[in-house]
Amino acid sequence: MEPLMPESNMKELEDLVSDFISKANRLASQLKPQVIKSIGDLVRSMNCYYSNLIEGHHTHPRDIEKALQEDFSKNKEKRNLQLEAKSHIEVQKKIDEETVENVVSREYISWIHEEFYKLLPEELKVVKNPDTGKIVKMIPGKVRDGDVQVGKHIAPRYKSLESLLARYEEAYKSKNLSKIKQVIAVAASHHRLLWIHPFYDGNGRVARLLSHSYLKHIGIGCSLWSVSRGLARRVQEYKSALVEADSPRQGDLDGRGNLSEAGLSKFCKFFLECCIDQVDFMSSLLEGANLLRRVELYTEDKIKSGDLPKGSTSLLRYAVLNGEFERGKASQISGYKDRQARTVLSTLLKKGLLVSANKKEPVTLGFSSEILDDWFPKLYIG
Template sequence: MEPLMPESGMKELEDLVSDFISKASRLASQLNPQVIKSVGDLVRSMNCYYSNLIEGHHTHPRDIEKALQEDFSKNKETRNLQLEAKSHIEVQKKIDEEDTKKIENIVSAEHISWIHKEFYKLLPDELKVIKNPDTGKIIKVIPGKLRDGNAQVGKHIAPRYKSLESLLARYEEAYKPKNLSKIKQVIAVAASHHRLLWIHPFYDGNGRVTRLLSHSYLKHIGIGCSLWSVSRGLARRVQEYKSALVEADSPRLGDLDGRGNLSEKGLSKFCKFFLACCIDQVDFMSSLLEPANLLRRIELYAEDKIKSGDLPKGSTALLRYAVLNGEFERGKAAQISGYKDRQARTVLSTLLKKGLLVSGNKKEPVTLGLPSEVLDDWFPKLYIGF
């Protein structure tokens, strides 16, 4: 699987990394921390939606939202997709809430298997089996267990299963963050993304595990955060993504194509594509979350709903306060809205009932809610493909 890091086009790659780091750091400083948490919950659902979409699994955002509320469809196929989505979100939540810097090696076989195990252990039995297209043999996928047989994905014949341990050991050695400079760490996220898919360590789930690992790696090196998802960028350019993966699978094309058995130019091209997708998504979310623009969209939405009678007067003030300040005590609703206590409680109750504001219980502060019904208005073009 050599080379493990690109050697050509380094000036362009380094420029991409520099741009990426600069923009990603600015994005994280745009919003109130409590609003970041709310948006982070939304982005986890979005990441799941796009990662599954890449695999050909189309789960509507409202079905994902219902799954998180334990409201599952009676239709078996839809229910299975909901369970799959819920599992994906829960794994990413563990990654987001965990101090990944404490993980000794983010690219270890142990950590990769942990992601696979956490994802698969919650799936229904129907999604834990695959069928060999050539023999018709049914193979059970065991959570966290490396494949114990050979596999082929499209034209890519995966490495023999007996070589998996040695390949993953080499993978770990090459991409271990502490052995790399900051610039090379970021390039390694892209390179390791392809090489793990090339290794194909599991019978199934390799795509989602790899994208979750990339998310974990970016967070570990202090660039990734809960406010953006590379999966959205990859899904928007899914054919380019798959073509770039195939090109990086190619064998070495002569003496001017690196010194390994695989194409160095193909790997370099994939890394540029991957980093460009990351930057594109950071740019997109930075624009979407620019405080003044976000507040304007929310205020326009609230005023329209007040005019139509769907929301009571005073709603705009409470939503504005939640955006700017992150949270507020229920007892401050009258002061914020400018209404008397009884009317202010009615406004607050309506916003809570509609999910526009949320609170863990009656004693906890109120924060901004992001139900699926408002996404098109508050976060236009966040979801594509449905």
């Protein structure tokens, strides 16, 4: 499995990391905390959508939204995709809300796998060997107890998994690394976990969720963007870069381990470029004036068509600029009398354009699937 970190091309990688950290920090400062939280919920669904897309599973954003509302399709295949999506989002929500001391531990990696699979139907926990036809029932969170081959990659023998995962933890534990190397480790650990292939199935999803958790753990955070979107948009390059990093060492100038150091370095560069690309994309999309303009254009169109009442623009504009407001301020913000203002507010809440935990809590922006194309163009592609 060595090398576990790239050794060449470090200047280019370090420059990418510096650019990445700077842009990610700037993005986080663009919006009010309440808006960030609401967009974080949206990005969680987006992360799920693109992670599933990488696996060849296309789940429409509207179907994901329905799954979160326990509204499942009667079509068995579609329902299973919804269950996968719901499980993915719930795991990421736990990742986002909990603090973990060591995100690269054997226990934490198994926890992610267990949390994802434990609520799925039994038929989604069964793996069939394409060569032998043998069927294996997978236990959520349990590392494989047999040998596997994935494409051309012959995964390490199952008897070596515990020692490999221990070495993985030792190499990538954040407290052992500088800030720059922590970020590079996110990329390197992503590949090496897939190379180890600790589970019979679900390794890709676990690796992407782990990368999300690692970025959060080291303080860069990704509640406003999704690396999975970047990987999915360049999915063939992603898969090719993974395969290249699987390659054995190519001569004396290719590092000192048994795997290609150049391949690992190239994968890290690709992964970091995807991260930066997604931060740039979301920074442009969420730039205050641009977001406000799209919300206002959408709202005015809906008012003209009779789908929204007059006064809607004022309330939504206030939510964009200030993050939240008390229900009792609807009249003051809209300039309407109390009864009319309550009608406007009630309509926006019913349509999901504003949301609130309960009737006593402030209201914030809501992002239903119906407004995504207008408020966040090109967010979902594929």
